[in-house]
């Protein structure tokens with residue numbers, strides 16, 4: 001059974017004065033545990049819209065989304081929120097760190113909502129994660145005092161701290177230079193393998209996308225398989 005299973009997923013957005021925008025028109029996708037999938041597409045093709053559905057942030061207009069064989073549409077909002085927190089780690093283009101907090105405090109944020117051992121051990125877990133991403137020397141540095149590449153490492157540590165089975169990365173190298181972006185992608189691959197997590201990367205950069213095992217393209221609201229291109 002795949003970790004994520006999508007069939008015939010559509011998503012439309014209402015407009016004030018015209019017909020609804022049909023962004024996703026019938027997406028079929030299976031993401032297996034440990035999978036490496038990249039999704040490319042033109043600006044406005046619906047990449048972030050799809051990522052929000054994969055991450056249980058948004059729901060399709062029609063179609064099926066199953067996580068571990070369970071239909072997401074039948075879950076209540078709180079159940080979905082809990083499942084998202086326990087299953088999915090997000091990495092965004094703009095890092096989304098909390099400015100006034102240190103690297104370690106940022107990484108520990110997702111553990112504040114957890115119960116028991118993870119909550120009480122949040123400082124140790126955050127330090128371990130920062131060590132894992134090569135930032136043990138920056139644990140107590142404020143997020144604003146870190147370089148872009150370092151901030152993305154903190155964001156990756158934060159995404160990993162609850163041991164997600166799915167890492168969703170939305171343009172993870174978009175705000176970085178090519179060399180730093182390459183190192184960040186190497187790190188994401190490595191930590192996903194170590195954590196035994198599936199990695200879905202959304203990007204418009206074909207060289208970044210070509211690192212994945214499978215590269216898919218959104219064309220006219222549907223996913224197509226794409227020939228792999230050497231990075």
Ligand SMILES: Nc1ncnc2c1ncn2[C@@H]1O[C@H](COP(=O)(O)OP(=O)(O)OP(=O)(O)O)[C@@H](O)[C@H]1O
Pocket residue numbers: 013014021023041042043044045046047048049050204
């Ligand atoms: N909540 C919303 N309400 C109305 N329209 C929306 C909403 N979210 C997205 N859209 C529209 O859906 C289309 C797809 O947006 P989306 O952000 O998924 O594209 P994208 O492929 O990620 O683009 P980019 O590469 O530029 O980030 C866009 O035309 C956008 O304006």
